[in-house]
Amino acid sequence: MTSSSGLAPGLSVPHARQGPRDGGGTAAPAGVTDRREPAELADVSDGIGGPQALFRVSGYRTGPEGTKLSMAVGPWLDGVDGTPAVGALGVLADDVLGRPVFVSRPPGTHLVTFELSVEVVLPPPWTGPSLLATGTVVAVDAARGLSRCEIVDGAGRLVATGRAHLRIVPAGWSQPEGIRASTLTTAADLSARDTLGPAGRSGAGSGDPIVAPNRPEFGNGSGAMHGGILFCGSEQAAAAADPEGRFATTSVTIHYLRRADLEVPVVYEVRPEHRGRSVAVYRVTARGPGGKPCSIATVARAAR
Numbered sequence: 598m599t600s601s602s603g604l605a606p607g608l609s610v611p612h613a614r615q616g617p618r619d620g621g622g623t624a625a626p627a628g629v630t631d632r633r634e635p636a637e638l639a640d641v642s643d644g645i646g647g648p649q650a651l652f653r654v655s656g657y658r659t660g661p662e663g664t665k666l667s668m669a670v671g672p673w674l675d676g677v678d679g680t681p682a683v684g685a686l687g688v689l690a691d692d693v694l695g696r697p698v699f700v701s702r703p704p705g706t707h708l709v710t711f712e713l714s715v716e717v718v719l720p721p722p723w724t725g726p727s728l729l730a731t732g733t734v735v736a737v738d739a740a741r742g743l744s745r746c747e748i749v750d751g752a753g754r755l756v757a758t759g760r761a762h763l764r765i766v767p768a769g770w771s772q773p774e775g776i777r778a779s780t781l782t783t784a785a786d787l788s789a790r791d792t793l794g795p796a797g798r799s800g801a802g803s804g805d806p807i808v809a810p811n812r813p814e815f816g817n818g819s820g821a822m823h824g825g826i827l828f829c830g831s832e833q834a835a836a837a838a839d840p841e842g843r844f845a846t847t848s849v850t851i852h853y854l855r856r857a858d859l860e861v862p863v864v865y866e867v868r869p870e871h872r873g874r875s876v877a878v879y880r881v882t883a884r885g886p887g888g889k890p891c892s893i894a895t896v897a898r899a900a901r
């Protein structure tokens with residue numbers, strides 16, 4: 598869902614941009630794969646945003662097999678335990694699942710991500726140099742779009758599968774704002790653990806709510822947090838609740854309820870629904886202004 602003033606929480610800049618893709622043309626790449634000069638990173642016409650720069654998501658293209666995006670493998674994927682995080686797949690999955698529905702939507706409409714789900718097939722660490730995601734449309738009608746994706750590693754092995762439920766709403770908001778070159782440069786210095794703010798570096802795990810200062814690098818270009826960042830933060834909050842490292846994340850399903858504005862911190866509340874010897878299930882609620890929930894995620898984890 599979305600507020601009346603901006604882009605949906607689960608959509609990034611490339612989804613919102615009006616232009617050649619509205620007529621079925623090919624859009625420019627969504628992100629960057631390496632550290633380039635700020636002047637090169639600043640061109641919003643390339644579809645580059647802070648979340649894509651952070652996770653090195655790039656290479657948008659379409660073909661008979663579906664929409665494809667890649668994400669470079671590197672330390673930017675590392676989470677609170679110092680290893681690649683499943684939550685780091687959030688931006689890649691959100692973008693590759695939204696794009697094919699975007700180009701298939703009815704004229705004069707836009708998308709808001711309602712549900713995003715990723716199931717791990719091959720646990721990290723993953724073989725590089727990059728992961729490749731392929732997204733396809735399952736169904737589109739006047740009210741909703743359904744899509745699915747597969748993500749493979751550099752050796753061609755299936756890493757994860759994903760699916761999304763996107764609501765179709767009337768278009769009407771303004772163009773996304775430009776992305777500052779400095780925002781993209783600083784985004785490239787972050788990693789998955791930074792979606793929790795200082796708690797991601799200090800090692801949370803007390804069970805208390807995690808207050809994560811919002812930052813422009815997490816934005817989708819409309820003043821709201823990218824849905825893939827909320828996905829990552831929710832998964833990392835669940836991982837932080839397991840300081841002994843007994844479990845690894847096997848799946849994440851997140852529902853987006855309202856915008857997470859960049860002007861205020863996001864508070865992640867983690868509630869263990871079940872924590873046994875071999876499996877654990879966490880409910881993670883991300884709250885924004887006034888304590889209202891922006892998203893609710895279910896994070897499943899299993900013994901390593």
